[in-house]
Each structure stands twice: as structure tokens, then as C-alpha cells.
Amino acid sequence: MLVFILKRIGFMLLTMIVVSVLLFLLLEIDVRGVATMVLGPYSSEEQRDIWLQQNGYFDPLYERYLRWLGAFVTGDLGESIRFKTPVAEILLPRLWNTAILGFWVFAVMIPVSLILGILAGMKEGSKLDRSISVTSIITTSVPEFASAVFLSTIFVFWWKLLPGTSSMADGFSFKELVLPVMVLVIYDFGYVARMTRASMAEVMTTHYIRTAVLKGLPYRKVILKHALRNALIAPFTVIMLQINWLLSGVIVVEFAFAYKGFGALLLEASLTSDIFMIEACAMVAVFVAVGTQTLADVGYTYLNPRIRFS
Amino acid sequence: MANSTTVTLPAQTTGAALMRALKSFSLLRESWVGMFGAGLILFWILVAIFAPLLAPYEPNATVLPYQRPFWWAGVELAEGAPAFLLGTDHVGRDILSRIIYGSQTVLIYAPLATFCAYAVGILMGLAAGYYRGWVDDVLSRIADIILSFPVLVLYVIIIATFGASPVNIVVAIIFASSPGIMRIVRGLVLDLRNRDYVAAAQTRGESSWRIMLVEILPNARGPLIVDACLRLGYVIITIGVLGFLGLGMPPPDPDWGGMVNETRQIALAFPHMTLFPCIAISSLILGFNLLADGLREISLRD
Numbered sequence: 001m002l003v004f005i006l007k008r009i010g011f012m013l014l015t016m017i018v019v020s021v022l023l024f025l026l027l028e029i030d031v032r033g034v035a036t037m038v039l040g041p042y043s044s045e046e047q048r049d050i051w052l053q054q055n056g057y058f059d060p061l062y063e064r065y066l067r068w069l070g071a072f073v074t075g076d077l078g079e080s081i082r083f084k085t086p087v088a089e090i091l092l093p094r095l096w097n098t099a100i101l102g103f104w105v106f107a108v109m110i111p112v113s114l115i116l117g118i119l120a121g122m123k124e125g126s127k128l129d130r131s132i133s134v135t136s137i138i139t140t141s142v143p144e145f146a147s148a149v150f151l152s153t154i155f156v157f158w159w160k161l162l163p164g165t166s167s168m169a170d171g172f173s174f175k176e177l178v179l180p181v182m183v184l185v186i187y188d189f190g191y192v193a194r195m196t197r198a199s200m201a202e203v204m205t206t207h208y209i210r211t212a213v214l215k216g217l218p219y220r221k222v223i224l225k226h227a228l229r230n231a232l233i234a235p236f237t238v239i240m241l242q243i244n245w246l247l248s249g250v251i252v253v254e255f256a257f258a259y260k261g262f263g264a265l266l267l268e269a270s271l272t273s274d275i276f277m278i279e280a281c282a283m284v285a286v287f288v289a290v291g292t293q294t295l296a297d298v299g300y301t302y303l304n305p306r307i308r309f310s
Numbered sequence: 311m312a313n314s315t316t317v318t319l320p321a322q323t324t325g326a327a328l329m330r331a332l333k334s335f336s337l338l339r340e341s342w343v344g345m346f347g348a349g350l351i352l353f354w355i356l357v358a359i360f361a362p363l364l365a366p367y368e369p370n371a372t373v374l375p376y377q378r379p380f381w382w383a384g385v386e387l388a389e390g391a392p393a394f395l396l397g398t399d400h401v402g403r404d405i406l407s408r409i410i411y412g413s414q415t416v417l418i419y420a421p422l423a424t425f426c427a428y429a430v431g432i433l434m435g436l437a438a439g440y441y442r443g444w445v446d447d448v449l450s451r452i453a454d455i456i457l458s459f460p461v462l463v464l465y466v467i468i469i470a471t472f473g474a475s476p477v478n479i480v481v482a483i484i485f486a487s488s489p490g491i492m493r494i495v496r497g498l499v500l501d502l503r504n505r506d507y508v509a510a511a512q513t514r515g516e517s518s519w520r521i522m523l524v525e526i527l528p529n530a531r532g533p534l535i536v537d538a539c540l541r542l543g544y545v546i547i548t549i550g551v552l553g554f555l556g557l558g559m560p561p562p563d564p565d566w567g568g569m570v571n572e573t574r575q576i577a578l579a580f581p582h583m584t585l586f587p588c589i590a591i592s593s594l595i596l597g598f599n600l601l602a603d604g605l606r607e608i609s610l611r612d
């Protein structure tokens with residue numbers, strides 16, 4: 001087990017290093033481009049040369065990469081061109097906001113999707129099963145920006161119940177969180193529900209469930225005591241991997257509702273060529289994604305009684 | 311003798327493939343979900359083909375700004391004023407016409423990008439699954455690394471670095487989707503490569519790529535067709551989302567996601583400007599997802 005965990009962590013580090021190399025090459029191989037981004041399009045050639053000289057941009061590429069990586073690992077993320085402050089100062093509060101959003105999305109999505117998935121998978125092919133499946137197909141077919149538009153039209157334009165933007169200008173407000181959370185839950189729950197359904201349906205066909213039913217256990221007890229434990233192993237992995245999807249979703253939703261989170265920051269940084277901010281955001285995104293993947297793998301192996309390490 | 315068999319073989323296989331396609335189509339009629347999906351797709355394909363006949367205005371022509379649809383609550387048309395079925399946008403372009411022409415954009419680029427991603431993904435998956443060993447290791451690691459990226463983060467960085475153009479969007483989609491296709495193909499090939507007909511072909515001395523493309527690939531088509539439908543829907547979402555984020559097709563030509571992006575600031579006063587493009591894109595994606603569900607249901611029945 002320990003070897004397996006170490007292997008997974010090793011692969012995680014390898015992925016991060018490869019990604020950092022690619023990102024570095026993509027954004028910093030053209031040093032003139034970097035100088036233009038930092039000093040602005042109206043800077044003179046000499047100014048750019050001086051800046052590049054001062055910051056060691058004429059050194060060989062691998063030296064620059066190693067220096068960049070070293071600074072990055074020790075927490076020096078550089079300075080944002082747009083905000084004129086250290087990247088970390090902007091990034092951390094934004095990450096916190098996204099964490100709040102993500103927490104509520106999961107707090108709503110997990111119970112909803114698990115319950116629907118279990119109900120659908122208990123009796124495969126039943127009317128309830130079909131209608132839950134079709135509903136989840138419909139909700140996953142609506143892109144996040146479209147459901148943001150639909151929900152805004154209903155709740156903001158017609159019923160005037162909720163605010164249309166979630167910039168939290170006057171401090172934290174739950175009301176402003178409702179629409180972003182709803183949009184993300186609607187887009188994501190269908191997938192988890194279908195995975196839970198498939199897993200539940202598979203468990204329901206196994207021999208030990210048949211045995212449990214035949215020995216006269218009440219149906220409730222069969223489901224709760226025998227089926228669920230095995231049926232919930234696969235959804236656990238899916239939910240962890242959902243964090244990767246959520247990182248994509250927050251870009252759209254935060255942009256749509258002007259929520260001051262990590263996704264909106266990454267998008268703004270990309271649109272304004274705020275190079276060190278892009279690098280930091282991308283690395284954080286990959287770190288979260290790969291980290292949760294590793295956790296999902298390790299957790300799956302730990303939970304699954306069929307896999308045992310001697 | 312050997313020659314004559316190889317000559318007749320393609321004709322037989324295309325004939326048989328045609329029969330099978332017809333058979334699966336008639337099977338599709340049993341799944342109302344799949345039929346409904348196919349109907350939605352067909353509707354948009356017809357709209358895209360007959361766009362010049364259907365659209366009441368030129369898609370980029372300014373007619374009259376800020377007009378609500380004539381049936382919208384509280385809209386009263388003055389005598390002789392033009393009536394707009396879906397209203398006009400902030401610069402006065404007819405939204406109906408832009409949605410009709412926008413279907414061309416999405417129905418050209420989404421299948422194109424998906425097709426190219428499949429070409430790349432299938433070749434990589436065949437190689438990884440057939441040769442195994444270090445080829446498999448290298449290709450699978452690359453796929454793992456690309457797939458570990460949150461997709462949209464990948465798209466945003468690629469498009470923001472190289473600029474928003476149709477070609478870059480297609481390339482970014484190929485880059486981000488082919489690893490997923492490769493994984494599926496690889497899994498199918500690992501299963502199929504041990505079949506007798508593959509061994510027979512190897513004994514006949516056929517080349518590796520001929521075996522992969524002629525013997526193995528056709529037998530893997532079932533799951534791939536279902537996946538292609540789902541993936542097409544997802545590529546349409548991607549193109550729409552990029553348009554919505556302002557990283558999509560360059561203006562002024564109509565693009566559903568871009569239409570939402572252009573008018574989102576005034577959407578709370580004029581919701582019709584964002585509402586109808588969103589309905590259009592959602593219905594097309596729904597079509598592909600329902601068709602995929604119907605096809606999967608049929609394939610499970612066999």
C-alpha cells in the first residue's frame with residue numbers, strides 16, 4: 001500500500017514538473033514577448049533590453065527555468081503586471097472565494113446526485129430510473145453559461161428574487177451565492193448521478209444481494225446494509241475527479257456572475273497577458289487537479305475490499 | 311486466387327457495413343429518446359443548409375437596435391413597424407437570422423474538430439494498444455498528463471497565447487480531446503488484439519498498420535460511435551463556452567456563444583438577446599446526448 005501511495009505521489013510530482021516545463025516554454029520562450037508584456041506595448045527597445053538584462057533573461061533557457069521553478073517552490077510567484085502587487089496577495093483571497101463556492105456546490109451536489117443515482121440504480125429499467133436518466137441527460141446538455149442565462153432570466157428578470165451579479169461588493173452574501181451554486185450543481189450532478197446509478201445497478205445484480213433478498217431480509221436493509229457500501233466506491237472516485245471539472249466550471253460561472261474567484265482571475269490574467277499571474281493560476285489549477293486525482297486513486301484502493309496489499 | 315479475394319473483400323465489407331447501418335437505423339426507431347435526439351440534430355442540419363432561404367435578414371446587417379420579439383410581454387408594435395420573431399440585438403442585427411447562420415458555424419467546426427481529434431486519437435490508441443511496451447508507456451503517460459489538466463484551463467491558456475481563430479480553436483480541441491479518445495481505443499484494442507482473426511491476419515503476413523486499421527478498428531466501432539456522439543456534444547459546449555468567454559470565433563460573423571458574450575452586460579434589461587442563442591445551443595447539444603443514449607441502449611440490447 002505504501003509503495004502504491006509513493007508511486008502515485010511520484011507520478012503527481014512528475015506531472016507537475018512536465019506541466020511546469022510546458023507552461024514555461026509556452027509563455028517565456030519568447031523573451032521579447034515577455035518584456036513587452038511586462039513593460040507594455042509602448043516601451044522602447046532599449047527599455048526592454050535593460051529590463052531583460054536586469055532580470056537575467058539572456059541566460060540559457062534551462063537556467064532560467066530552474067531559477068523560475070526555485071522561486072515558485074519557495075513561494076515567490078512574481079509580481080502581477082496588472083495589479084502591480086505580488087501575485088500571491090491577489091491569488092490567495094481569490095482561491096478562498098472559489099473554495100467557498102466549491103464547498104457549497106459539493107454540499108448540494110453530493111446528496112442530490114447520490115440519492116437520485118441510488119434510486120435509479122435500485123430498479124434498473126424502471127420508470128423512475130428512465131426519468132432520472134433522461135433528466136440528467138437534459139441537465140448535462142445545457143452548458144453552464146446557458147443555464148446561467150436561463151436562471152438569471154427566471155430569478156432575476158421575471159421573479160426579481162435574486163441579484164444578477166455576485167461580486168460581493170458589500171461583503172459576503174448568501175443570496176449572491178445561490179445562482180452560481182445552482183448553475184454548477186445543475187451541470188455537474190447528472191454525471192455523478194449516472195455513475196452512481198451504473199455502480200448501484202451493477203451491485204444489485206451480484207449474488208450476495210440475491211442471497212440477502214432470498215434469505216428474507218427487508219428490502220430497505222438489503223439496500224442500506226449490503227448494497228450501498230460497495231455501490232458507493234465508484235462514485236467516491238467520480239466525486240473526487242469532479243473537482244477537476246469544477247475548476248473548468250468556475251471559470252465560466254465566475255465570469256458570468258462577476259464573482260471574484262480563482263476562475264475569473266485566471267481568465268482575466270489570460271486576456272490581459274498578465275504572464276506571472278497566468279503561470280501561478282495554471283500551476284495551482286494543475287496542483288489541485290492532480291492532487292485530487294491522486295487522492296481519488298488512493299482512496300479507491302483503500303475503500304475497495306477486492307484490492308488488498310499484503 | 312489470392313488476388314481475387316482481396317479485390318472483392320472491400321466491396322463485401324462496404325455492402326455489409328451499409329446493411330448494418332440500415333439495421334441500426336431501424337433499431338433506433340425503437341428508442342424514442344434516440345429518435346428525438348436524431349430529430350433535433352436533423353432540424354439544425356436543415357436549418358444550416360437552408361440558412362439563406364430561412365433567414366429574414368442578412369446575419370450582420372443592422373436593422374433596428376434593441377427591438378424585443380413582437381410577442382414579448384408589453385410589446386406593442388407601431389403601425390407598419392417591422393416585427394421581429396426573436397428581436398434584435400444592441401447594434402440592431404436580427405437575432406433569428408444570426409441564430410440561423412450561427413448554426414453553420416457550429417455545425418462546421420464542431421464535427422471538423424471532433425473528426426480530427428478522432429483521427430489523432432485512433433492512431434495513437436491503435437499504436438499503444440497494438441504495440442504495447444514502451445510505445446504504450448510513452449503515449450499513455452502523455453495522455454495522463456494532458457488529461458490531468460482542467461480542460462477549460464487548458465483551452466483558455468492555449469487560446470489566450472495563440473489568439474482566437476477558428477484554426478486555433480480546432481487545434482486546441484484536438485490537443486485536449488485526442489488523449490481521451492486514445493484511452494478508449496487503446497482499451498478496445500487490448501481486448502481485440504487477441505482475437506483469432508488478428509492471429510490469422512498476422513499469419514498471412516499482413517502489415518501491422520493494415521491489421522490495426524482493417525481488422526481491429528472496424529470491430530471497435532460500436533463504443534466509438536456512442537463516444538463520438540457524446541464528444542460532439544461536448545465539443546459544441548466547448549465552442550460555445552469559448553465564445554461566451556470572448557475567446558471564440560472572431561466577430562462579426564454569428565456564433566452562438568459569442569452572441570451571448572456580446573449582450574450579457576445588458577441581458578438583465580433585454581433577456582431575449584441572450585436567451586434564444588442559449589436555447590439554440592442547448593437543443594443541439596441535447597440532440598447529440600440523446601442520440602448517444604439511444605445508441606447505447608440499442609447496443610446493450612444486442
